Amino acid sequence: MRIAHITDYYLPRLGGIEMQVHDLATRQLDAGHDVTVITSTPGGRDEPDGPPVRRATENLPFAAALHPAAPWAGRRLVRDGKYDVLHVHAGPFSPLSFAGLALAAELPTVVTVHSLISYMEPAFRLLDGVSRWSALPAVWTAVSDAAAEPVRRLVAPRPVFVLPNGIDAARWRVEPAPREPGEVLVVAVMRLARRKRPLQLVRMLRRAHDLLAPRVRLRAVIAGDGPERRAVERHLRRHDMDWVSLPGRVDRAHIRDLFRRADLFVAPAMLESFGIAALEARCAGVPVVARAEGGIREFVGHGEEGLLVDSDDAMVEAIVRLAADADLRGRVAARSRTVPPPVTWPDVLALTEDMYGRAAVRLHGRAERSA
The missing domain is CATH 3.40.50.2000 (Glycogen Phosphorylase B;)
Structure with missing residues (x-):
């Protein structure tokens, strides 16, 4: 054909x-x-x-x-x-x-x-x-x-x-890397464009970081590039958020390595029709935090492969909940690794x-x- x-x-x-x-x-x-x-x-x-x-x-x-x-x-x-x-x-x-x-x-x-x-x-x-x-x-x-x-x-x-x-689910299965005690790594993979809401993400991460300190050391990696990068960088400098890194555009091998070290994945966009990066994270066994309005809900069940929320305040609460509860993260990760996605x-x-x-x-x- x-x-x-x-x-x-x-x-x-x-x-x-x-x-x-x-x-x-x-x-x-x-x-x-x-x-x-x-x-x-x-x-x-x-x-x-x-x-x-x-x-x-x-x-x-x-x-x-x-x-x-x-x-x-x-x-x-x-x-x-x-x-x-x-x-x-x-x-x-x-x-x-x-x-x-x-x-x-x-x-x-x-x-x-x-x-x-x-x-x-x-x-x-x-x-x-x-x-x-x-x-x-x-x-x-x-x-x-x-x-x-x-x-x-x-x-x-x-x-x-x-x-x-x-998705090739087997390609995204990874062996988790050893973790530093008391440290939690949040990963996001997105185009740094307004509709993906990267500025809102770093604001939510700052709130979660403050709520978790000092019992949990929160770090974050936001992979991707786009027109909002400079605004995000300014926000990070203004608020001394040196615990957030912006590696820019990365290839799939780099993303797989990030998922080996990630404790949770965050997708802040409200207009997310599908969310392929969230699906890749789910296949890697990384708990997903995402908005409930979009397409991510079709392969992430609330409380099963992650947490789905309806507001930025609820997203901060979900990040804090998962970051503070290693047992919950483990249960969610185990389900994601054993139950294949439907796509x-x-x-x-x-x-x-x-x-x-x-x-x-x-x-x-x-x-x-x-x-």
Whole structure:
């Protein structure tokens, strides 16, 4: 099968959509499919064992992921490729992906929404009044039930299926490193962008640190980079938080090593459609503290693989509770190591192919009705 993945955001940019599209395309390639990634993200080189990448903006002036000419260049690449199916990966603002969706009347198309878009529903309804995008014969999916809910309201009565991100759980199993008595390490892995709430995280960590001292020495590592890094650094300097480190962007081997030493993982974002880093931590046996509103709740049960909260105050309380209770951390870690998550790659790949088949049936059925 000739598959084209359409995404505004891809490597070398780092984030959940970027890594999941790469991993999905790579596994489909290994399964014998002919797979191409079409993106407007500039830069980077194709990996020898990874999918070929067509960058719609690489020959345009001022190449950028959100380039005004990217939708037209991307459509041309899709039509030239003669693909059997398009898999469109959409975020809250994805002009290239929207252009891919517009081809659903020509090619079987699956759309996967990777973000929580509730706050943008009025804008999408306004756009639908002009373009009628919701009437296109695409198969709609989202990475979690939380992410699917606003899409269901927009495209009703059509169904929206959950097509979760996949993970190689065995790859993330780690042997815990020896611990320093009385010390607890909190780890977060995120893009340092406003919607991920890194500033709120360091404020919560400062409160937890003060509540735990002197009985527990709290340390933290926040891995990742992004536009909020300088603001976070200023906050750390202002409050003498030298017990928090910011290693920047790190590779997966470094993250696995962090998880070997981590006592708990914190995900502060309220608009977390899935939370792949939290899933990786869960597979490594690290207790997860996260907001209950997002997609993390679909693989972390409250009191089972971690603690789910509904406010920043409750998140501080959860951090303090886990940091102060080694027995609770041990029970949560043991469950995470022994109970596999419900979103491993074999299941996700099979579900993805099922969605491709549905897209072909939907398009061909529409063509027959029009004939």
